[in-house]
Amino acid sequence: MAYDPADLKLPGWLLRVLDLLIAIRIPLGRGWRLGFTRPGFVFFSALVGLWAAALYSGNNLLYLSGAMITAISVAALLQTRHILKSFPDPASMLPQLQQGDVTIVRREGELLFPAAAVVAIQWCYDDGDFSLLGRCEAGRLSLQGRIQAQRRGLYRCNSLRLSSAAPLGLFLLELQRGDSGEIVVMPEPVSWQAEGLNASAASNELRFGGDEWHDLRLYTPGDALSQVHWRKASGELSDWRVKRFAFDAAQRPESVLRVDLRMPAHAEAAAFERLLGRVWFWVLEQRGDSTLFLGQEQFAVTASMQSGALQRAIAAAVPETSPAAGDGGLLLAVSDER
């Protein structure tokens, strides 16, 4: 915005007072709040002075001037209200985010009306918020900003706070909208190869659930007791091991991944995140028809990727108490992280 009382070289204390005043938001009800910009506060003060002069003197031309300036203010507020009320849901325009990465958002959309406005978007979730700018210009909306999500998850929007000083830059109108959109933040993909476990190689070798003994893994509550290697077990639950057998089937086991979402005792949360990172890596690697058992849920990878259901499931995954559903295929579990 190109005009500001600071340009008039006002004394510093006056500007500080102005800054205090423009921080005030006046609740108007139904989620609307009104504030002022610096020039807006000067404008409003002038308007109050003008009305005081008009009411005191009864000079009808001062009434007319006051009514004209008030009409400008009312029209500006109505236009801002119109812009904010019809502002589209920004969540539907946001890209898929990844944990820890800074995502530069530049998305274009359509507006139902022509406007020249910049709307500040504050997308609030449980313990934080994302901030973006929406530029409305000539019937187009462009979302701009940088978003960095520190953790994986399904960020459900508690409230969407939109604010704009358009069209005149005098009044700041704020709308808190109870949107129920969500932003999906995926885990950072963990390459299996990076840990010496090439995905394609693993898909040929790791075929659990068959008859041939393969290795031992940590016991996870819910494992069948018949599979516990009792001779290596001690009194400590964390020392228990479970026998794994390689799958020996003729079908394409690499097209099935079963993810066991149970958390072994004393396992760290980071291990669970790494597990999901591996799962996400595996999903991204898939090109054909594949099936993913994420805990108890089953997903046809291609279809559910298209609908976004799989991403939401991975982003929202939490430790479970039941073993992975389904039979055959590759089995990933937190205990593999050791």
Place this chain on the structure above:
Amino acid sequence: MSADLRHDAALLRAERLTLAVLLCGVAALALSDFVSPFYWLLSAVAATLRLWRGPSLHLSEMQASIVGWLGFGWVILELVFGRELIVAFTDFLLILSFAIVVEAATPRNHLHRMLVGLFLVLAAAVLTDSVLYVVPLLLMMWFLWRAAACLYSINWPGGDLPAVPVRKEGGWMLLMVAITALLFVALPRFEFHSLLKGTQPRLQTSGFSDLVQLGDFARTLDSRVVMRVEPLDDSADGIKQFRRWAVGRYWRGAVLSRFTGHGWQKVAGRHQFQIAAGKDLVVADGNKLSLALYREASDHAYIQLPEGLLRIKDIPEAIHFDGAAAAQFARAPSRRLRLLMDVAMAAELKGTGRPQHRERERDKIPDELRRWLQPFVASGEAPEVLLERIASELRGWEYDLNAAIDAERPITSFLRLKSGHCELYATTMALAARQLGFASRVVNGYLGGDWNEVGNFLQIRALHAHSWSEVWLAGSWQRIDATPSLRDGLLDLQFPTLDQLWESARLGWYRYVLEFQNSDRLNFLTSLWQSVRLYSNWLLAAALTIGVMLLLGRSVAQLRLRLRRPQREQLCSELDRWLRRRGVVRQPYQPLRHADLPEGVAPEQWNGFVQQWETACYGSGRLWKKHDLQRHLRALLKSY
């Protein structure tokens, strides 16, 4: 500084708009009669040059500041040399606006222009009352809106915002005008009579003072309107009745009793009383006709009282009223006033007091007049009859505003020429009455007026000023007007219809804007309602035509939008229509999966459909055609 340079290109786009805001203020102030044309022309010419040559023609901030300070010094000098404070103040404002016009376009300069432009409009609200004030006010509304929007739109991250097309702003402008009118009518008025009341230069009028030299009265008879009178009952009957009442009506102002030999002097009456502001002046009771009189600010304090006056209601400022039926404000008002009066068709407004000693004085009567009267006296007729004969004789003489009257001996000169103006006729008649033994005096006021056919009101101009005599006959003061009737027809306008239109607009401005009061609100709404009823057919037709045109325009716009809108938007509209038919209203920003379950659809089927919809619309699936969507929706209903 470098930041300023970086933004220069963007700021220059606002140059013309902020200049227009400032010029609106200058134009508003230029309407005031207190403003010297030289000073407002200075700003106007500088702005024109700047618009023509572009912003390259500018002074630096420092140079413009020096111009401002020099202007301040110049105005101080003006004051020292006796210029009126209010005129010097407007001079300073206009020099300041000149300095801002020629200053370089910077953010500060844009702010200066808008603030000063606004201040000039507000100053003009106090210093002018012209109907033309509405023009710069409306233009300022538009330019202020556009200029502020333009300044808002620049210097954003990602570049400047493009301006909204002018045609898209027309609706907002209409809305602002409507809100302005609504606020103006609805807000309450409080009368504290402060300095901020509108003020205007007083019209100079001769002959309405307490000491008048013969030849002074109505020295400049021009067509300036000094009073406008309209009936409060604006029905056809009310206007007809008022017009009948107004024809040839005498409006009395100064009542002068003492003849000085060269003129007349007012003598303070025995019965004089003061009436405070807000009170009523009650003269008599009777069947009344209510009227509103708009009195221009004049350099005299007299209120012109019509014959037949019953009452003046809610007097705006304190007045003195005396036994000679003359009313004066405590001091000459510096603004236009509205006086609400009740008058009767027939009643005569006369002085109530008995004649004073001064009204019988004969010592200053010129000898020529005495000699001129001798033939009348010699006839031996009764004095009352003689009075009538003298008046008839005088009415047969010639009315001439430019008669070569000797200023030293005006009556002698008048009797010799048998030609002169009303003041001489009235003086001669009054002195003749005294010579015959009657008390007499001269009244200066107005006679008649011309009827405005456009606005249906009476206009009383400076040239309608008139002088007549009053004689104490049979225990009361009787008016004797000895002036020939050829006095009529002084008005000579080149464009009478245009003049009537202009005067009508001015009266409308005074009535509905300048003099609008709390009591007018109901009248205004009532007359508005009557007008609506009167023109209801036309209004209905106009509303229907506009409605149909708007509907057509909207349909065409929607069609164009639909043709240009992406397919996905069309599918969303189709789906939303289908949802509404099944009791679900979805907000434009609401994802489908959060919408309620439509009536007649199984939850499982609906969840499946939502997944397919999102895949098709937002996922990587093929976007549906309209018939695909319809097929899916039909399937949903069948599955239930």
